Structure formats: structure tokens, C-alpha cells
Amino acid sequence: MARSVAIVGTGQTDHRSHRPDVNGREMIYEAVKRALEDCELSIHGIDAVVIGNMDHFESINYVDTWSVEGSGALMKPVMKVTTGGTTGSSVAIAAYYHVASGLFDRVLAIGWEKNSESDTTAAIITCSDPVWDRFSYSGAIPSLATEASAYMKQYGATQEDAARVAVRDRTHALNNPHAHLRRPITVEDVMASPMLAYPIKLLDVCPRTDGAAAVVFAADGIAQKIAPKPAWIKACAVRHTYTWFGDVDYNAGLVSLQKASREAYQRAGIRNPVDEIDVAELYLPYSYAGLKWIEDLGFCGPGEGPRFVREGHTDMGGKIPINPSGGVISTNCIGATALLRVAEAAMQVMGKAGQRQVPDVEVALATGFGGCFWSDVVILGTNRP
């Protein structure tokens, strides 16, 4: 039988566009050290390590073995889990199963990326099928521009609607000392920023960040001794359905998120997400996702995203605050990005989110996004499942 599992500690670097002061292994060490300090464990207390990033960004093959001195995996079990943008949540879910299996009691999940050492777009272009997709859907932005255009046509959403999402996340980032972009912006700033691919402008999208995140998972019976208020994993669900960008139905919503969130809600016993979830850390790589994908999560009906955001329901103090951390639009160390969502959600549940804390969080939602419109969903809570 699977054991209950909780997050007992989190750590992250102070994210920057460029960290010339550390190499990749040292940057990983920084996050790991902070995670261990957070839960007052030594590395000797860790039974296994799961690590992930995206290979071609730093061009390190076998990151699991390359990083042992930084990750603390020396003479421990370590494996690499990598699934593109969803890497961070995939790593978290892998750490969950390491513990749930009964084989390990305390497991360290690590995500990292040193984007300053990479040509991110040149690398990510190669994710598309070389024959069918690569010349139309080259890199991260074209497929998202397709999605945004389709959404605007379908529901009459405007560029200003999307800009509000970017403004919200960047405003929230002011409360997060770790965030990469901590300068307030306005809707006018977003509208005036350079067009990258219609309708996406520079301030609509996430930056490239150097950073790492580390999260400690522990088993039922042990977690309670480590953390006064562990963040229990209530459900995880994953859908990585498509291979070809041309197969995606851009008018059907983000189907992977619809399916993964429904499975996760069912497992966690959530019927009405807006009422039952207290805070959401969503992998929103660009502003339009903050309109459309909250519909797929069931926070509001189809086409209602712009109004839901406009009315302030997703702001701090709203019905369901989204991205108190500032989200992906403020910080994007790719392999760590989805793990940061899980870490931030856990911090909210544990009451450790400092200035960005949402009061009295009992249930928090974290998502990952990546690959070919893929979604991962993790639900955390104060009550042991």
C-alpha cells in the first residue's frame, strides 16, 4: 500500500538572469543547503535524490551523476527525471513516488537551470518533430501565439485582458525576495513592449533565469517529526498527451490540464475548486495562459477568464489568489520552474511564505506546463490524506 507523503522543507536560490558567481553544481548546492536548513535536516538524513533540468540548455549529459557533489547525492541513490517544461513537477512527483513506494523515507527533489549558459530558443526549437513541426512551431512562442490568437477569436478576449495577468504576477513578485523580475509594470507598459509574435509581446512572456529549487519529501510518521506543519500531497496527476503541435485542438481549451486537474480533484475530493482551493501556484509561461487555463482548471467557465481576473478574484486577498510568488512571468529557471510552483504551494500550506503568505491556507494547487501542451497537477494540504 502506498504511504502518505508530505513536503517538509523547501529551498531556492535568489533568482537572477545571470549567476556568474556560481557554476551549475554550486547553484544546485545553494538551493539544497537552504532546503535542508529549512527542515533542519543534514544531508545524511536524505535517502535518495531526484534531479531534473533540460539537457540542451547547459549541454551537460548525465546531470544526475555530474551533480552529485552539489546535490548531496554522493553515495546515495540518484536519478534524473526530465520532461521539458514539466520537469520540475515531474521531479516532485517522482520524489513523491520514491517515498510513497516505501523504499525511501526522506527524498530530495531538485530542479535547476542556468539559462545564461544556453541559447534557450536554439535548444528548444529542436523539441518539435524535425519533419512536420519544426519549421512552423519553432521554439516556445509560436505555439503559444497560436493558442492566444485562437482564444481571442473564440471569446473576444483582448490584449489588455492578458496584460492584466502579467501586471498581477509582476506585482505579486514584489513580495517575493527570491523573484527574478521585481520591478512593477502597468498594462500600458505591457501594451507598449515589443511584439514578439502576435499577440504576444515581450512583457507577456516569462524571462530566462538562472536558478535552482530543492524540496524535501518525507513519509507519514517521519514528516510530522521534521515539520510542525507538513504540506501533505493529496493528489498528483499528469497528462502528456500530444507529440505533434499540429494535433492540438487550439479551440478545445488546454485539454491536458482539464484532464489532469479533474483526476487530481477527484483524488483529493475537491468538487468546487474555487471554494475549496485557497491558493494556486500555476505554471503560466505567458499572460494569455492566465486567462484561458484558469477556465480549464474550472476556476470559472469557458470565456470567463478575462472577467474573473479583471474582478480581482485572483489577486492577493481575492477568492483564489494566483501566483503569490510572482509566478513564471517573474522567474523562469526552466527545470526548476514547475518545482518552484510545488515549493511555493507547500510554503503556503506550511505558513512559511513570508510577505507573500495567503492567510489560513488549507489546500494549495500547483501546476506544471511543458512539452506539447502538457500539464502536471499537484494538490497539497494541511490534512494528511
Add this chain to the structure above:
Amino acid sequence: MDNIAVVGVAQTKYERSKKDKTYYDLVFEMTKEVLKDSGLTLRDIDNVITVSNDFLDGRTISSMAVGEAAGGHDKNISTVEGDGTFGASYGAMRVLGGFNATLVVAHSKGSEGSVKHITNGMFDPVYQRFLGLEAISASALQANAYMDRYGVQEESFAQVSVKNHGNARNNPYAHLPMELTVEEVMGSLKVADPIKLLDCSPVSDGAAAIIIANGDYARKAKTRPVWIKGIAHCAEEYFLGDRDLTNPKALREAAKKAYAMAGITDPMKSMDVVELYDAFSYMEPLWLEGLGFCDPGEGSRLLEDGITTMSGRLPVNPSGGVLSSHALLVAGLARIVEAVLQLRGEAEKRQVDGARTALAHGINGPCGQSHCVWVLSTDK
């Protein structure tokens, strides 16, 4: 540990170049075959693990190309980057953690890339990569250190190549079945002293898949379940200069844990057959030492005494091992496939009679920096 079993296996024939198929074709083929072998349907499979490497596939998010082919549509799916034994280990954890049945599939087409450059990418980009270190030259350092420490002769390594390529003649899936002599191995092209061409595994194209199931689904499958008794993995230091290359301590640690889980105190007594990751001929004796089948420095004597031959007490690599077929990432999963076939009594001409307990082994990183050990049994 709860009772979980391998209930289906499949592998392609390993070849120099599968020109007529993409690697997602190979994954699709294996997915169909492993389901057929198990008698389960895709509906019984509630989660999938693919194994891929962006460098090998020449593609960022290489898992994106194979998820659909692996039956991952609308299922919980993830990807392990590393040897197939590590992917299989995560697959096993997921069954122990609540899933019914995990399909694990690994693929590689070394023919489409430059393995030399890909393995050069394992090394530190600042201090080591420009020295030209890659899998073969790094392994040559390890082979030299091993010979120097224990006075092992090159001929002893050559004997491993003779045995394993000879065993491969009984394996219809093997890439290089060969009838060799020690003299032929010794006389083959020197690649990186003391490693010669016939001490090296080939670069093969291929794929393999297994299905891991809980007790209920093991009953549902039509195959005789092969029970997973022990799984463990462990990694040691990264820089070669920080390691004692003659002492595979990560392997020792992984083996110790896997044996403890399986209740094994004397592996030589308990194990009937071993499939290990012999990417180079010297690795077989060195890994046998790490696995505790003999004392340090004694690995070569196991073969000289005939113990690890097909007619010996502990046949090692009846399939011909990695020396005879080396599809990167797939090779460790293929060791599990072969161990399962042995325990099901379906290994045909390479069958070890009456095999009841088997060991499968995989490695990650340079010179076996990280090891994974599986103990499998016919008994629950």
C-alpha cells in the same frame, strides 16, 4: 516491500542501423509487443515511463517524440533520463506507490548520432571535456588502474569478450554473435590502451520494454510473473580523479541494499544467473567484484575457473551481454528482459537450467559512477 512482478517483456533485435524505422517506430513496436507478451491491454496499463536522452535523440524534450508511441495518451506518464534499469526502478516505485501496472520502454538509435561526442558531454565542460575524454578513453583509464592494482592481464579481459560474444551465438536478438579466440581479441585494433576493438561493445540500434504490475494485475497477466525481490541504486564521486576506479563502491552499496531487500546473504550461493552491464570486457570482472561474487581483484578468476561460463555454477551474460549488443539506455533494461526470460524458462538456447533467482544490473555516468541492481525471482 509489497509483491510486484515483471509480467511482460519485449526487445528488438539489436543492429548497427535500423534505417527503416524512426525511434518512435521502435517504441511503438515494443509497446505493442510487451502488451502482447503480457496478455494485458493498454487499458490495464495506468501509467507509462519512457526512457530517453536528448543528446542521443538529437532533440530537446526527447520524451515528447515517444509518449504517444508508448501508449501514454491520456495516462500518467513520466520520463527517466539514464539507463533503462533506472527507468524500470521508477516504474517499480510507481506500482509500489499505488498504480496497477507500469509500462517501461527505452529506445536508442546510436547510428543517428556521434556516441563519442555524446559521451564526451558527460565530462566537466571546463576542466575535462576539451581533453577529449569520452566513454572509451575514460574506461581505458579505469582498465589500466584495475590492471595496475591487481596485476590483471589484458588476456583475462579478452577471455570475457570471447565468452560473451560466444554466448551471443545462442541469442537471436544479439548484434554481434561471434566465435572468437583470445588471440583475435588481443590482435584487434587498439582503441585506447589497453582497450582494443574487441574489448568494446558495439553501438547498436534497438529498444526494449517491460511491464511491472502489482499482485492483482500479475494474476491478470497471462505470463508467469517474475517477482521483484530487491532494487537499489547508488552513485559515487563525479571526477574520475576523486574516485578509486578499481573499487566500485557505489555498486557495492547498491548490491548490499538489493541483497538485503531480497534476503540474500551469500549472492554466489543464491544467484543462478547474472546479466550485467559489460560495456567493456574489463567491466565484467570488476562489476562481479562489486556485486560481491568474489574478493576484490579476483573477478577474472571466476571466468578462468569456468564459474561464469554457460556450464559453470554462475553463468554471467548468457545473452552475450552488452559486449554483444549495446543500445545505450536500452542495455540495462535488456538485462532485466534477459533475466526475466531466464526465470520464465523461455531463454531458449541460452537458457540456464532451473534458474530461480537472477540479477540484472545497469550503469549511469562515466566508468560506472552510478549503478542499479535488480534481484528477480520465480518465487513470491
